[in-house]
Amino acid sequence: MFYYVLKYVVLGPLLRLFFRPVIKGMENIPADGGAIIAGNHLSFSDHFLMPAIIKRRVTFLAKAEYFTGPGVKGRLTAAFFRSIGQIPVDRSGKNAGQAAIREGLGVLGRGELLGIYPEGTRSHDGRLYKGKVGVAVMAIRAQVPVVPCAMVGTFEIQPPGKVVPRIKQVTIRFGEPLDFSRYAGLENEKAAIRAVTDEIMYAILGLSGQEYVDEYAAKVKAAEQEDGAGKFPKRRR
16 A cells, blocks of 8 residues: 555655656556566666656566665665565575575566666666676566666666765656567576677667667676776766
């Protein structure tokens, strides 16, 4: 109940008022049944803007850190994410990926929408990074369509480190659903899940117009921090 109050009465109207989102391709989201919404991830604001404009409920696999933060802020953040039905996923350890897939399949098995960011983390410089294959495993195993989504302008309103977002119009684009039924039974084949993941990322790229980097975002981010740059480079187009 709280999810719908927040979406339609409190947060949703405010987001629409302040950010005046331009929405394209909404008709590509299935009216019912399980489906994956796979998007780029440029800003903390993405967690709120995209679900707020979709008529159906969207459940995201959220990193466990959102539920374990210290102090008052941490408790409030955890309470908020729990109240809107987001699922905490521990991304550490060798079994983390399997845990995320298991939780995601549960959402899809109930005929619901699952939101996922294939990059695995927010882009620190506005570019689009290589996707992780969990999205492909879930799409093949659950036999559900994948709707690519591109958030455009959210990096500018709330880049990493900025707490209060700028008030500026954003665009949200949804592409045509991708059907991977031809890969049925191949969710354990590395070549197949890599091909599916790359097709999803290519569709997101076509919608977002970002510069693409064929490396994992977390790896690039860690390397730049290790180099002692002190800050991330400006966004490249």
